[in-house]
Amino acid sequence: MLGFLLILIASAFFTGIIIRTKSIASGRKGPGIFQPIKDVVRLFRKGVVYSQTTSFIFQIAPTIYFSSVVMAMFVVPFGPSKGIVSFDGDFIFFAYILALGKFFNIISAMDTGSSFEGMGASREALYSLFVEPAFFILMGSLALITGHTSFQGMFASLHIGSYLSYALALIGTFVLMMIAMIENSRMPIDDPKTHLELTMVHEVMILDNSGFDLGLILSAGYIKFAVYGALVVNLFIGIFPLQYSIPMFFIIQAVLAIGVGLIESFMARFRMGHNAQFIFALTSVSLLIFFGALLILGKFA
Amino acid sequence: MSLLVSFLVVQFLAIIAIPFVPVTWKGIIAYMAIMLNALISGYYALQTLSGESFEFILNGSAISGLIRIKIDALSGWFMLIINFVFLTGGFYGLFYMKAYRDQKNNLSFSAIVFVLLNASLLSLCVIQNGFVFLIVWEIMALSAFFSVIFEHENYLTLKAGLNYLIQSHVSILFLMLGFIWVAIKTGSFDFVAITIFTSENQESIGLMLFLFFFVGFAIKAGFVPFHTWLPYAHPVAPAHISGIMSGVLIKIGIFGILRILTLIQVNYFVVGLIILGFSILSGLYGVMLAIMQHNLKKLLAYHSIENIGIIGIGIGIGSIGLGIGNNLVATLGFAGALLHTLNHALFKSLLFYTSGNIYQAAHTVQIEHFGGLIKKMPQTAFLFLISSLAISGIPPFNGFISEFIIYSGFYYWLPDAELGQLLVIIFSVLALVLIGGFAILCFTKAFGVVFLGSARHTFSHSIKEVSFLQLLPLYLITLLVVIIGLFPQFFLQMMNPTLILLVPNPLDSNLLIQDKMNSFIHPLTWSLWIFVLIVIFVYLLRKFVLKKHRIETAETWACGYVAPNSKQQYTASSFVRSYSKLFKPILSFIKREKDVQGIFPTSGMYETHIYDRIEKYLIDVPIKGYKSLLGRFVFLQNGKLQFYILYGIIFIIAVLCIPLFYELMISFLEFIKQI
Numbered sequence: 001m002l003g004f005l006l007i008l009i010a011s012a013f014f015t016g017i018i019i020r021t022k023s024i025a026s027g028r029k030g031p032g033i034f035q036p037i038k039d040v041v042r043l044f045r046k047g048v049v050y051s052q053t054t055s056f057i058f059q060i061a062p063t064i065y066f067s068s069v070v071m072a073m074f075v076v077p078f079g080p081s082k083g084i085v086s087f088d089g090d091f092i093f094f095a096y097i098l099a100l101g102k103f104f105n106i107i108s109a110m111d112t113g114s115s116f117e118g119m120g121a122s123r124e125a126l127y128s129l130f131v132e133p134a135f136f137i138l139m140g141s142l143a144l145i146t147g148h149t150s151f152q153g154m155f156a157s158l159h160i161g162s163y164l165s166y167a168l169a170l171i172g173t174f175v176l177m178m179i180a181m182i183e184n185s186r187m188p189i190d191d192p193k194t195h196l197e198l199t200m201v202h203e204v205m206i207l208d209n210s211g212f213d214l215g216l217i218l219s220a221g222y223i224k225f226a227v228y229g230a231l232v233v234n235l236f237i238g239i240f241p242l243q244y245s246i247p248m249f250f251i252i253q254a255v256l257a258i259g260v261g262l263i264e265s266f267m268a269r270f271r272m273g274h275n276a277q278f279i280f281a282l283t284s285v286s287l288l289i290f291f292g293a294l295l296i297l298g299k300f301a
Numbered sequence: 302m303s304l305l306v307s308f309l310v311v312q313f314l315a316i317i318a319i320p321f322v323p324v325t326w327k328g329i330i331a332y333m334a335i336m337l338n339a340l341i342s343g344y345y346a347l348q349t350l351s352g353e354s355f356e357f358i359l360n361g362s363a364i365s366g367l368i369r370i371k372i373d374a375l376s377g378w379f380m381l382i383i384n385f386v387f388l389t390g391g392f393y394g395l396f397y398m399k400a401y402r403d404q405k406n407n408l409s410f411s412a413i414v415f416v417l418l419n420a421s422l423l424s425l426c427v428i429q430n431g432f433v434f435l436i437v438w439e440i441m442a443l444s445a446f447f448s449v450i451f452e453h454e455n456y457l458t459l460k461a462g463l464n465y466l467i468q469s470h471v472s473i474l475f476l477m478l479g480f481i482w483v484a485i486k487t488g489s490f491d492f493v494a495i496t497i498f499t500s501e502n503q504e505s506i507g508l509m510l511f512l513f514f515f516v517g518f519a520i521k522a523g524f525v526p527f528h529t530w531l532p533y534a535h536p537v538a539p540a541h542i543s544g545i546m547s548g549v550l551i552k553i554g555i556f557g558i559l560r561i562l563t564l565i566q567v568n569y570f571v572v573g574l575i576i577l578g579f580s581i582l583s584g585l586y587g588v589m590l591a592i593m594q595h596n597l598k599k600l601l602a603y604h605s606i607e608n609i610g611i612i613g614i615g616i617g618i619g620s621i622g623l624g625i626g627n628n629l630v631a632t633l634g635f636a637g638a639l640l641h642t643l644n645h646a647l648f649k650s651l652l653f654y655t656s657g658n659i660y661q662a663a664h665t666v667q668i669e670h671f672g673g674l675i676k677k678m679p680q681t682a683f684l685f686l687i688s689s690l691a692i693s694g695i696p697p698f699n700g701f702i703s704e705f706i707i708y709s710g711f712y713y714w715l716p717d718a719e720l721g722q723l724l725v726i727i728f729s730v731l732a733l734v735l736i737g738g739f740a741i742l743c744f745t746k747a748f749g750v751v752f753l754g755s756a757r758h759t760f761s762h763s764i765k766e767v768s769f770l771q772l773l774p775l776y777l778i779t780l781l782v783v784i785i786g787l788f789p790q791f792f793l794q795m796m797n798p799t800l801i802l803l804v805p806n807p808l809d810s811n812l813l814i815q816d817k818m819n820s821f822i823h824p825l826t827w828s829l830w831i832f833v834l835i836v837i838f839v840y841l842l843r844k845f846v847l848k849k850h851r852i853e854t855a856e857t858w859a860c861g862y863v864a865p866n867s868k869q870q871y872t873a874s875s876f877v878r879s880y881s882k883l884f885k886p887i888l889s890f891i892k893r894e895k896d897v898q899g900i901f902p903t904s905g906m907y908e909t910h911i912y913d914r915i916e917k918y919l920i921d922v923p924i925k926g927y928k929s930l931l932g933r934f935v936f937l938q939n940g941k942l943q944f945y946i947l948y949g950i951i952f953i954i955a956v957l958c959i960p961l962f963y964e965l966m967i968s969f970l971e972f973i974k975q976i
Contacts, residue, residue: 047851051858053755055675057686063843067835074831085831087824089709093696096705096737097832100695103741107686110749110871112857113673118749118871125745126879129738136734140712140727149712197860207858212846216839276883283731290727299720 003078003230006246010253011219011226012037017254021261036222043215051208053113061108062213062220068101069220069227076230077152079237079245088149091139095132098183101220102128109205116197120204123275127189127201130279131182137286138175141168141293155234168292169235175286176235177256180228182279184221187264189275199272225260229253304341305357305370311337312420319416320409324402328395331412335391335419339384342423346384349377352798361430366490369429374798375563376426378639379549379556382646383426385781386548387419389774393654394541396771400661401451411451411539414444418545425553431480431490435473442469445550449538461533468520468530475517476557479510492564499566507567514561515575522554524613525583528606529916532590535602536666540657543598544650547605552642555612559638562620563803570624574725577617581732584610586915588739592746592877593888593911597656597666600747601649604692607736608645611704612638614733618710623804625722630714631804632814637707639796644699644785648691651778655685658771659751662764668750668873672757677764682752684775689744691782694737697829699785708733709821746876755867787829790822889914 016033023030050058074084075094083090102124109121143149145165146157182189185202197204206217233252237245270278294300315334319327345355349372359368372380394415401408421441428434446469450462480490487494499507520527531551535543558576562569587606594600615638622631658681659674660666675682691698711726711733718726766772785792801811859865881888889912897905937948959966 044846045850047853048847049853049855051856052854053673053857055679055682055753057675057753060840063839064836067832067839070835070839071828071832074828085824085828087828088821089705089712089825090828092705092708093825093828096694096696096701099693099737099741100690103690103693103695103745106741106745107749107753110745111753113754113867113870114857114859114865115869115871116860118754118876121745121749122871122876122879125742125876126883129735129742132734132738133731136730137727140715140730143712144715144723147716149709149715207860211850212843216843273879273882276879287727294720294723299723 001084002081002242003076003083004073006078006249007073007076007223007226007230010229010250011223014225014229014253014257015222017257018261018264021258022265025262025265036218040215040219040222043210043218044212046211048211048213051112051114054108054111054208057104058108058111058208059213061104061111062209062216064104065101066216066220068097068104069223071097073223073227075151076227077155077234078230078249079234080152080156080239082152086150086152088153090150090152092136094151095135098224099128099132105205105217108209112208114207116200116204117207119198120201123201123272124185124205126276127182127279130276131179131282133280134175134282134286135179137283137290138172141286141290142172144290145293145296151231151234155237156239158235158238164292164296168289168296171285171289171292172235173232175282175289176228176232177259178282178285180225181260181263182282183228184225186260187267188270189279191269194269225257226253229256232256304345305359308338308341308420311341312416315416316413319412324405324408327408327412328398331416332391332395334416335387338419338423339388342380343384345372346377346380349374350381350795350798361433365430365432367430368433369491370427371429372427374802375556375559378796378799379426379552379642380423382552382643383419383422383549386545386646386650389778390541390545390548390650390654391415392774393544393657393771394539396768397539397541397657397661407451411448414447415542417444418448418550422549422553426556429492431484431492431494433490435477435480438473438476441550441553442466442473445469445546448542449534449546451539451542452537455537458537461530461537465530465534468527472517472520472527475513475520479513479517482510482513492560495561495564496566504568507565508571511561511565511567511572512575514565515558518554518557518561519579520554521557522551522613523583523606523609524554524579525586525606525610526915526919528583528587529913529920531606532594532599532602532913535605535653536596536598540653540660543601544653544657547601547653548646548650551605551609552646555609555616555638555642558613558616559635559803562616568624569620573617573620573622573624575617576613576620577725577729580610580613580617581729582610583607583613584736585732585739586610588736588743589884589887590911590913592739592743592880595668595873597659597668597747597751598653600668600743601652601656604652604740604743605645605649607740608641608649608692611707611733611736612641612645614729615639615641615703615707615710618707618714618729619803622710622714625714625717627714627717628804628806628810629814629817630710632800633706633710633713633818635800635803636793636796636818637703637710639799640706640785640789640792641700641703643792644691644703644782647778647782647785648688648698648700651684651688651775651782652692654775654778655681655688658767661767663760664762668747670758671751672867672870673753673755674764675752678752678766680766680772682748684772684779685752686748687779687782689748691786693740693744695741697783697786697832699782699789702786702789702825704733704737705825706818742877742880746873750871750873750876754870757867757870757872787826787833789826790819793818793822887914889917 013033015036020030020033072094075090077083077086106121106125109117142154146154148154148157185192190201192203194200206214209217233249237248311334315330318330322330354373357370361368417440421437421444424437425441428437446462446466449465450458452458483494483498484490487498499510523531535547538546584607587603587610591600591603591607594603615634618634619631619638622634656666662678691700694700694704711730714726891910891912894907895905897903
């Protein structure tokens with residue numbers, strides 16, 4: 001329950017911090033960190049425009065996408081305190097429930113009959129296909145080290161002791177953050193601020209959404225970032241008492257958000273054609289963690 | 302005994318009656334026979350699932366020996382699946398076949414083979430005698446063949462049917478070798494002889510015997526590389542036959558593998574690894590080719606291969622669990638496999654029936670011709686959507702539950718796995734995840750292009766939804782898909798006797814395993830319920846909020862372009878273009894193109910087809926070589942009568958000469974026996 005509340009709070013400022021960092025890096029003053037939330041609230045108050053081509057799929061898809069992200073948020077624990085639901089193998093549920101949201105996102109883009117949105121849908125389907133293995137191998141490695149198969153069990157018994165495990169936690173952070181960037185269509189993969197529809201991925205898929213639906217999609221994106229941020233935090237806080245771990249949560253989330261902002265400011269996006277390979281390469285980074293886990297357990301002996 | 306007699310009487314009466322009744326009654330009689338079969342077999346099958354088992358012994362002939370009929374929990378589980386799929390599929394078929402009312406004889410024949418197919422599939426689950434098993438297997442193969450070639454005046458249908466016929470006889474050949482090998486060594490065709498034979502001999506012999514059976518059953522099940530008949534046979538059959546073939550016919554191969562696993566005494570770890578290897582190959586290869594298919598039914602056929610792979614991964618894990626003595630892993634593996642067998646039977650038959658609806662409405666199943674069907678056939682679209690989600694393993698539907706159980710099998714194996722086994726686990730999980738991702742890519746493509754957007758092609762006839770009665774069985778299947786997704790405990794409970802049969806362990810440890818399974822299945826189910834509630838809540842909230850606001854409709858935003866048309870939509874090929882570019886080294890294409898040339902341009906064309914690489918090297922290339930070899934002897938067939946008489950005379954002389962070589966032949970036979 002604690003994790004749920006913290007993620008909710010973090011999601012309120014995570015994207016705001018990214019945007020603020022970017023504007024400062026480019027020498028602008030920029031909007032306040034709660035501007036994204038204000039935008040969503042404004043969208044919730046607006047009417048909607050539907051395309052004549054669309055069907056009921058287009059209307060329910062944002063709802064299901066948003067619900068899937070909320071459900072994913074329910075699963076994430078906070079250190080030793082469980083998520084709202086927690087069971088053996090809940091990370092499988094986590095990944096698959098997010099997949100449900102993506103499925104609807106993709107078909108709702110196809111529903112508009114727009115060539116641009118179809119293009120985005122095709123890319124999204126391919127990228128999300130390649131990002132999953134990295135997540136599963138990362139979680140498998142954690143399960144191997146800790147002997148637990150639920151988020152809470154893994155994170156609660158993840159003792160950071162040796163140098164090797166520090167290295168693993170750092171690589172784990174890298175993998176999780178990259179997954180978060182891909183899932184949220186951020187910089188190295190996709191540029192949310194691009195002005196050309198041909199080069200968009202996520203943004204082009206939601207071209208036709210408006211009003212409440214667009215608000216749902218945007219807020220789902222904010223929550224998703226905070227959810228992955230929370231997973232990263234969980235790699236580190238382990239068994240710290242709450243008075244340390246809660247401030248750590250916000251500090252780490254803020255650091256991650258600033259990091260994302262800096263990456264977006266100083267890095268060019270990858271070539272569209274090479275994105276899929278790049279994403280799949282993430283799996284090999286996860287495999288590195290897996291082999292690290294084998295080293296820790298002395299399986300190579 | 303009366304059970305068997307009544308069972309046979311039902312088939313006999315149905316087969317006799319069908320040719321003589323008017324055309325509207327043929328299907329109904331066949332359906333009634335299937336209902337009676339379902340009643341008889343379902344009665345026993347349901348009892349086996351509460352832990353009982355039934356055994357009858359028939360006096361066979363001198364060759365077959367005593368024929369043992371045993372209905373245990375494994376047969377019960379498969380019989381129930383067969384019954385459900387036949388009942389829904391048969392009902393759907395009644396309406397689907399209405400369009401062919403003028404082909405009276407063809408209909409009688411197809412009704413008869415339909416009944417035979419049902420009866421033989423049910424019998425295969427219970428027969429415990431290799432000799433009779435082979436005979437019934439042959440009846441099954443033949444009746445399936447005749448069901449497939451219903452539209453036999455079409456050349457392609459006949460070709461696909463013959464392809465299936467030949468390959469299913471290769472399958473029978475392997476099974477025959479297995480059964481006869483055991484029979485020669487032990488003198489009995491009874492299934493118990495397999496256990497005796499393998500426990501008395503070395504492990505390598507048991508493994509060899511297992512491989513014979515495995516290949517035989519794998520051809521029927523459609524494991525890669527034995528799958529090549531499947532993508533041809535499924536698309537050409539009538540929709541209800543495709544659904545039944547994919548739903549239960551290929552599952553009889555899975556049943557065979559499970560049955561042999563309960564009988565044979567081998568190193569289960571090695572066997573598990575073999576099954577796992579073939580299954581991962583099937584899963585990945587099946588779905589990777591499915592993505593490239595632009596014929597909806599062929600796409601579904603490749604997905605059957607993929608799902609057989611997933612089931613096989615479960616069986617592999619189960620068998621490995623037996624081998625390493627970890628009963629929890631074994632139970633989870635087999636539970637996942639059995640549940641996925643049921644699940645696949647449901648959503649795959651549903652997908653085939655919906656594609657049948659599309660075929661009836663549009664007379665084509667080429668994906669690129671469609672678009673926007675959801676507005677003309679909303680119910681079919683809805684059913685297709687549910688089954689696409691289920692087959693992609695997405696919660697809260699049934700496919701997710703079985704995949705989840707298989708995943709947990711892997712993750713519970715982690716703690717006591719050695720280095721090599723850990724690598725097996727991690728790469729199997731990698732494969733399973735990729736399979737899931739590919740399935741999502743494939744079904745977003747299929748659903749998106751067929752049902753969504755606007756129409757890409759103008760049909761000369763109007764496209765209408767099929768009648769409600771025809772949709773009724775489809776809704777029934779959907780209901781079960783949802784129920785298994787939201788209440789899996791009930792089905793896992795039902796499966797328990799079957800699991801005990803597959804993983805023989807003491808009762809208390811079985812209870813422990815049950816507890817362990819419930820410890821994550823219960824909260825998982827709760828989570829799914831919570832999710833459904835969240836969706837309903839957000840949906841109602843949205844509805845409430847939108848009430849106060851203006852809702853408009855307008856053109857799709859085409860980024861400033863004001864005259865978009867349906868030809869500009871993303872097509873199926875463009876949707877998977879980046880995928881196909883990425884996997885070019887694995888996939889192979891046949892391209893045909895003709896440029897537009899000259900001052901007065903001629904017509905140009907360009908077409909690409911995906912070509913199954915395994916089919917090329919395993920079937921097409923050898924056949925080509927074989928044909929060119931036989932082509933050298935074509936001079937023998939010169940069409941001159943004199944020569945043919947000469948061949949006859951040479952043959953007769955050769956036969957007359959046999960006594961001359963008698964001694965030689967005897968010593969040769971002795972020599973063979975010594976080996």
